[in-house]
Amino acid sequence: MVELERALARVAYLLTRVRRHDRAMLECGLTLDRASVPLLRLLADADEPMRLGELATRLDVEAPHVTRQIQRLEKSGYVERVADPDDRRAQLARPTDSGRRAMEAVRQVMRGWMRDALADWSSADLKALAVLNHRMVDDFLDHAEIIGDFGATARERPTRTA
Incomplete structure (x- = not known):
């Protein structure tokens, strides 16, 4: 178990490094911050718009953090908010076409790195x-x-x- 824990810690470290994120953004031609990528990925993978509270729960972060990130993604044109048809007081978030393209660009860069690293x-x-x-x-x-x-x-x- 000790070696498994060490291996997982190494993977987690490699996947969350700032330089790796910055390099990916440069290769994609995007300016997403690190906190926005998992949020946009979750929205892009969802079959339907999601409540901000559900996003916070799934990402295991505080709701105000998600609200701030959604606002940033909205200003960048990657996400839009829509009314919840079941509760007009609530809002749902969904990716725009631009947001889906941005997420796919990030995924292509990451897959390329994995392909290169695991080529053998x-x-x-x-x-x-x-x-x-x-x-x-x-x-x-x-x-x-x-x-x-x-x-x-x-x-x-x-x-x-x-």
Whole structure:
């Protein structure tokens, strides 16, 4: 378990480095801040607009943080707010076409980096890595009450393939 924890800490560190984010933004030609990327990713992956409170819960951050980020993304033209049809007092957020294109550009850069870094891995090893990572995240989510809520829900879980 110690080596697994160390490996996960290294991955988390690599994925959240400021320089990596800045380089990705430069390659994409975007000016998204680091906090906006997970929010925009979540919105782009959603089937329908989401309440700001739900976004905060899923990202495991405070609601005012999401409100500020949504305002920034709105000013940049990546997100728009719409009235909640079930509660006109509430607002929902959804990505604009520009926001979806921006998120896809970020994903393409990240996938390119992964492709380059893992170029020597076999297809079987890459598939096994993906399957095991999904399994690990699913198990973490199943034990969220013990290790803390990761902000994800069952709806976000990809279907496992063996």
